[in-house]
Structures are given as structure tokens and as C-alpha cells.
Amino acid sequence: MSKIMNLIGVKSRKASEKKVDIDTKNKVLRLYAKLLDKENGLILRENLKDIKFAKKKGVKENLINRLRIDEVKLKNIKNSIIKISKLKDPVNVTLKKWTRPNGLKIKKVTIPIGVIGVIFESRPNVTSDVASLCFKSGNAVILKGGSEAINTNRILSKLFRQALLKNKVDENYIQFVDSKDRKMVDIMLSKMKKYIDVIIPRGGKNLVKRVQDFSTVPIIGHLEGICHTFIDKDAELNMASNIVYNAKLRNTAICGATETILFHDKIVKKFCNPILKKLEDENCKIYGDNILRKYYKGNMYSAKEKDWSTEYLTATVSVKVVKSSDEAINHINKYGTMHTDSIITKNKNTANKFLKNIKSSIAMHNTSTQFADGGEFGFGGEVGISTNKLPPRGPVGLEQLVSYKYEISSKGKIRK
Incomplete structure (x- = not known):
């Protein structure tokens, strides 16, 4: 098993050292998008195998929905790849240049990171998005998807490799770990430091925690998305109602979904019933503090301390009343996960x-937290969202998948 993974590592490192020009990169991506169209039926059949396996295994319905690919999702995947092909090359960009008084000319120039390892669950679109973003930014990628999506991931990565080969590019820029064995993940985390430059985990809390605990390789990612929407005393009711509804219920399973609503106590009496009733009418379970339970006329459960630090990822929300914007900020900084707050x-x-x-x-103003997404930021897609204090932070797209170096020239300068 270690031999297989080491071989994958060697191939990835070699591929990453072969520079690919921007025209070839874009040709590969455009061909990949065409192949997804051409092999539409095959992709859907492979995905059906995964769905049957997941149902047999007793996987929850919300996770099966993440796993499922249909005509619409496939079209979105293809469009995302086309968008990435139209973005500027993020490699070899001069970020800054200056000349020192002694004549040294200094340039700060972007470079690929090298080899990126991505460990993910459920969502097969991660395969195509991540492969496209990594390749366009000049990085080789090793993909290890969850066992529940192995057939879909296999065909999506195989088609990308075909697009690389047809354009005379090393197909090992994209490698898929074709195994359900979890030991492969452990090897990636603990024994491949000389091959993998950074690991990006995409999945549930258990997966991300495991990666954070065991990885000897630097990580880009986030553990949880405990996102907040704070309704201030100067909020407009209709806007607040629409934003909260979207932020919580548009898609409850994404990391950008609002999990806690904070009401300013000056507007709670007037605002809480129309806003929360709209959620309750869509079968959203509400946990509220004692003040809210006094004013809200609908169904409400008593919020406990643990609710403020719970990522529900379902139609459930915790609600609290605060006396000021300062209290709202303090609550978010204490219980939030540095993901997205509005x-x-x-x-x-x-x-x-x-x-x-x-x-x-x-950080958002008068905006739904569901916009926490690289595609919505105009990045063409994302490999994930990072809540690290060190960069990159937020959605990690093309420009975040490069590092930089300093290029210095002079006319024979020596230091005194």
C-alpha cells in the first residue's frame, strides 16, 4: 500500500515540475468540459452505482443529495470548468516590483505550490472543480475521495486524464487514489511529506479533525462552519426576513448556512415572529433563549449552551437576543468558527x-451567508474554504493556489 502511494507521489512530483503554458492549460480544460458532455450517460450510470451503494449502506438522505449527479448538476460542473478556462493564468504574475537605493531590482512573482493532496467526501463535483483549479494554477493534484462516490470520482478523473493526454501533457498532473481503503488517507497524511506540499480536506467534521490531528503536511481548510446572521436595531424587517430565510434554508447542508440568528433586543418584539414563523413554516426547528421564548408565538425549544457552538447542517437554528452590536460581535468571536458572519x-x-x-x-453586510462560495466570488470554483488565521483565508480559488518568490537582479552588487 505504501509502495502504491509512494509511486503516486513520485509521478505527481515529476508532473508538477513540467511547466505547461496557458494556451495548453485552457485547451485541456475545454476538452475536459466537452468530454463530460460526450460521456454524459456513462457518468450518470456510474453515479447511480454510488447512490445504490450509499442507500444500501444507510447513508442519510442529505448526504445522498450531495452525492447525486443529474443533468443539471453535470451542466453546472461543465460550466464551472469553462469559467475556470477563461480566467487569467495565476502563475508568473508580478505582484509587486521595486528598486532599492543601492540598485537592487526586486520582483515578487507568483509560482505554483507544487503537489496538492485533496481528501474529500460525498460531493463528486469536488473531483472536477479541484482538478481544474489545481491544473490551471500549475499544481499537480492527488485526489482521495470517499468510498461512497468511488465510481463517479473514477470516471471524472479518468476523463480529465484523457484531456491531458490528448494535449500531450503528463496525465499524472491529476491522480485519483482508486481505493476504498482508509489506510491510503493515513499514508497521505503521515508518510508523503516529501511528495505532497499541502493537504486540503473537504468533508465533515470527523474527516477534517482527523486530517488536522494526523497530518505532517500543512493544511488549508476549516473544521466547521458555525455561521451567524445578526439583525441589528437599525435593520429593515423585509430585508432581514428574506436574508435570514435564504441564509438558513436555501441549502442547509453547506458550510455557509447560517446556524445562529442574533436579534438586537430593541427590535426582537417586532421582528422575531414574522422572521422565525417563516422558518418554522418550512419545518425548521428553532432553539431560542429565554427572552425569545417570551415573545415568539410559535414552536420553540429551549436553547442550551451547546447550541451556540453546534453546526446543524439541517433545518435547525439557534436564536439569541443581544443588547448591542458589541455583544453580537463578542458572541460571534466566542462561538463562531471564523467562517462567515453577516x-x-x-x-x-x-x-x-x-x-x-x-x-x-x-464578513458580510446585508447579505446572505450562503454566498460564501468561490464560484459566487468570481473565482470560477473553489477547492474549499479556509478559516486559518494565516493566508489563504475564505474561498480558496486559483489565486490562492499559488505561492510566490522574490526575483532579484543587479549589476554585480555585493553586500558591504
Whole structure:
């Protein structure tokens, strides 16, 4: 098993050292998009095998929905690849240049990271998105998907390798670990430091925690998405209602879904019933603090301390009343996970204070937290969202998948 993984590592490293020009990169991506169209039926058949296996295994319905690919999802995957092919090359970009008084000319220039290992669960679109973003940014990638999506992941990576070969590019830029054995993950995390430069985990809390605990390779990612929407005393009711509904219920299974709603106590009496009833009417379970339970006329469960630090990933929300924007900021910084947090207010000063003082990698004003997504940021896609304090932070797209170096030249300068 270690031999197989080491061979994959060697091949990835060799591939990453072969530079590919921007025209060839884009040709590969366009051909990959065409192959997804051409092999549409085969992809859907392979995906059906995975769904049958997942159902037999007793996988929850919300996870099966993540796993499922249909005509619409396949079209979205293809469109995402086409968008990536149209983005500028992030490699060999001069970020900054200057000349020192002594005549040294210094340039800060972007370079690929090298080899990226991606460990993910359920969502097969990760295979195509990640492969496309890594390749366009000049990185080789080793993909290890969950056992429940092995057939879909296999065909998606196989088609990418075909697109590479037809354009005379080393197919090992993209490698898929074709095994259900979890030991492969352990080897990637603990024994491949000389081959893999960074690991990106995409999946549930258990997977990410395991990666964080055992990886000897640097990690880009986040453990949980405990996202907040704070409704300030200067919020407009209709806007607040629409944003909260979307932020919580548009898709409850994504990491950008709001898990806690905070109401300013000046508007709670007027705002809580129309806003929360709209959620309850869609079978959203509500956990509220004692103040809310006094005002809300619908069904509400008593919130406990653990609810403020729970990522539900389902139609459930915790709700709290705060006395000020400062209290809201403090609550978010204490219980949040530095993912995505939003304030709803007409007051620009309050909004600015919120945006500057929460520690989140994505801070929003009058906006649904569901926009926490690389595609929505115009990145063409993302390999994940990072809540690390060190960069990259937020959605990790093309520009975040490069590092940089300093290139220095002079006319024979020596240091005194």
C-alpha cells in the first residue's frame, strides 16, 4: 500500500515540475468540459452505482443529495470548468516590483505550490472543480475521495486524464487514489511529506479533525462552519426576513448556512415572529433563549449552551437576543468558527464596526451567508474554504493556489 502511494507521489512530483503554458492549460480544460458532455450517460450510470451503494449502506438522505449527479448538476460542473478556462493564468504574475537605493531590482512573482493532496467526501463535483483549479494554477493534484462516490470520482478523473493526454501533457498532473481503503488517507497524511506540499480536506467534521490531528503536511481548510446572521436595531424587517430565510434554508447542508440568528433586543418584539414563523413554516426547528421564548408565538425549544457552538447542517437554528452590536460581535468571536458572519442593518457605522471586528474570514453586510462560495466570488470554483488565521483565508480559488518568490537582479552588487 505504501509502495502504491509512494509511486503516486513520485509521478505527481515529476508532473508538477513540467511547466505547461496557458494556451495548453485552457485547451485541456475545454476538452475536459466537452468530454463530460460526450460521456454524459456513462457518468450518470456510474453515479447511480454510488447512490445504490450509499442507500444500501444507510447513508442519510442529505448526504445522498450531495452525492447525486443529474443533468443539471453535470451542466453546472461543465460550466464551472469553462469559467475556470477563461480566467487569467495565476502563475508568473508580478505582484509587486521595486528598486532599492543601492540598485537592487526586486520582483515578487507568483509560482505554483507544487503537489496538492485533496481528501474529500460525498460531493463528486469536488473531483472536477479541484482538478481544474489545481491544473490551471500549475499544481499537480492527488485526489482521495470517499468510498461512497468511488465510481463517479473514477470516471471524472479518468476523463480529465484523457484531456491531458490528448494535449500531450503528463496525465499524472491529476491522480485519483482508486481505493476504498482508509489506510491510503493515513499514508497521505503521515508518510508523503516529501511528495505532497499541502493537504486540503473537504468533508465533515470527523474527516477534517482527523486530517488536522494526523497530518505532517500543512493544511488549508476549516473544521466547521458555525455561521451567524445578526439583525441589528437599525435593520429593515423585509430585508432581514428574506436574508435570514435564504441564509438558513436555501441549502442547509453547506458550510455557509447560517446556524445562529442574533436579534438586537430593541427590535426582537417586532421582528422575531414574522422572521422565525417563516422558518418554522418550512419545518425548521428553532432553539431560542429565554427572552425569545417570551415573545415568539410559535414552536420553540429551549436553547442550551451547546447550541451556540453546534453546526446543524439541517433545518435547525439557534436564536439569541443581544443588547448591542458589541455583544453580537463578542458572541460571534466566542462561538463562531471564523467562517462567515453577516450583519443586517441600515446603519453604516454599525456595519463597519461589525465588519472590522469579527474575526471571520468572510464578513458580510446585508447579505446572505450562503454566498460564501468561490464560484459566487468570481473565482470560477473553489477547492474549499479556509478559516486559518494565516493566508489563504475564505474561498480558496486559483489565486490562492499559488505561492510566490522574490526575483532579484543587479549589476554585480555585493553586500558591504
